[in-house]
Amino acid sequence: MAIKNRYELDPERLATTDELGARVYLYPEDIEGKWKSRRIVLYWFLIILYLSLPWINVKGRPALMLNIFTREFAFMGMTLHGVEPILIFLIVISGLFFMAFLTSIFGRVWCGWTCPQTVFIQTIFSKIETLIEGGARARRALDESSWTPNKIMRRTLKWICFTIVSFHIAHTFIGYFIGPRALLAITLHSPLENLGTFTAAMIMTSIFLLDFGWFREQFCIIACPYGRMQSVMMDENSLVVAYDKKRGEPRRGLVPRELEGDCINDYACVRVCPTGIDIRRGTQMECIACTACIDACDDIMDKVKKPHGLIRYSTETELIGKKHNFITTRSVLYFCIFLFFISAFGHFIVSLSKPALVFYRGTDSPFQVTMSPSAKKIITNHFTLKITHQGSESFNLKLEVSEESLRKKIEIISPLNNMKIEEPEIKTLVLFKFDPDILINGSRAVKLNVIKNGITISTENLVLIGPGLNQ
Secondary structure, rough: OOOOOOOOOOOOOOOOEOOOOOOOOOOOOOOOHHHHHHHOOOOOOOHHHHHHHHHHOOEEEEOEEEOOOOOOOEEEEEEEEEOHHHHHHHEEEEEEHHHHHHHHHHHHHHHOOOOOHHHHHHHHHHHHHHHHHHHHHHHHHHHHOOHHHHHHHHHHHHHHHHHHHHHHHHHHHHHHHHHHHHHHHHHHHHHHHHHHHHHHHHHHHHHHHHHHHHHHHHHHHOOOOOOHHHHOOOOOOOOEEOOOOOHOOOEEEEEOHHHHOOOOOOOOOOOOOOOOOHHOOOOOOOOOOOOOHHHHHHHHHHHHOOOOEEEEEEEEEHOOOOOOOOOOOOHHHHHHHHHHHHHHHHHHHHHHHOOEEEEEEEEOOOOOEEEEEOEEEEEEEEEEEEOOOOOOOOOEEEEOOOOOOHHHHHHEHHHHHHHHHHOOEEEEOOOOOEEHHHHHHEEEEEEEEEEOEEEEEEEEEEEEEEOOOOO
């Protein structure tokens, strides 16, 4: 096959590898256009949200924090303590099916518009590189040149800037797990005083630095599982960045002028692609749907006075002239599964917000018999009550016997009735004193109303015991 230029490759070969499989570095050119403008606005919104969200306090807690050391999860004023594994599973599986739903309709919208890999590289790292080393051609020339003082200076400055940015991204990431204010206090002390946190920060900084600064498109092509999953999630009705072959073919230079399509075959779409693909070959796993090729092609169409849309958002169904079904059975199925899991998550959150009470019978004698001043027997049962609850609110709890006929016969003695519950978990002593006449064969099952701030929220079952009939 005659090679016209570096962009004309064998269809079986990646643009990021040579004939021996070694890495070929890409130098995507910058392009302005309506799609880039939209992406940049969203990118900066996501970056500002990422950097500021841990610092926003709602009800005295970070707006978003998952402290894996204390098992505490805070989200927009709601605080969960001792987070159950089922909650983590439900939120992860819900996210996966929501991503499947979006992918089935909008294709790889995550990769091109919201993936941290794309957002940070396109918005920060590529800009730093361009500012220090120049545009695509200048960077290529610098790479191919020998090591001169100018090259050493530029490379050193670039990696210093990359390190500073990666350091900040990593610390913000860790702030989501221990709280940014706690992290700030830690950074003011010696690393040896908080060696675990310091080590985690250095590891995360190294990961971000190598990924965003060097590995880049290789992560999308080699390491990211989402690119391989898209073929399962997408179908012919999914929205993709596509080249209109009917309009573009045959390309300029391949046939007589009067038979040419709109594609002038100048490889503008390839030169701007961050993964080095030729979108004219159809939907490919390496495509991250970043729309750079759309802006590049539209720019060329303006110059040759042709309408926009030779490369555009479309579907395989639409490209062959068939009706496009925006909502399909596949997308409905994904959305229904997502609703099921997110509803289950909501159910568990609501159920966990109610205080959970567990009664442990005292380890001493199961019951005690005493005499009242009127020489009447009184049975005492001793319990330890463990109360756990989610959320950050404080409240009062009260225990009350459900059956009105037993309320005057059973006395509940505990500091609980005068205690304000503020901690996520407390233990308190509860004594039940009652007349032995209420017992049936030495025991009596009773129901207790749990009253929170004056409202009955649940009923607990308890068994009181005392002397048997022959005692």
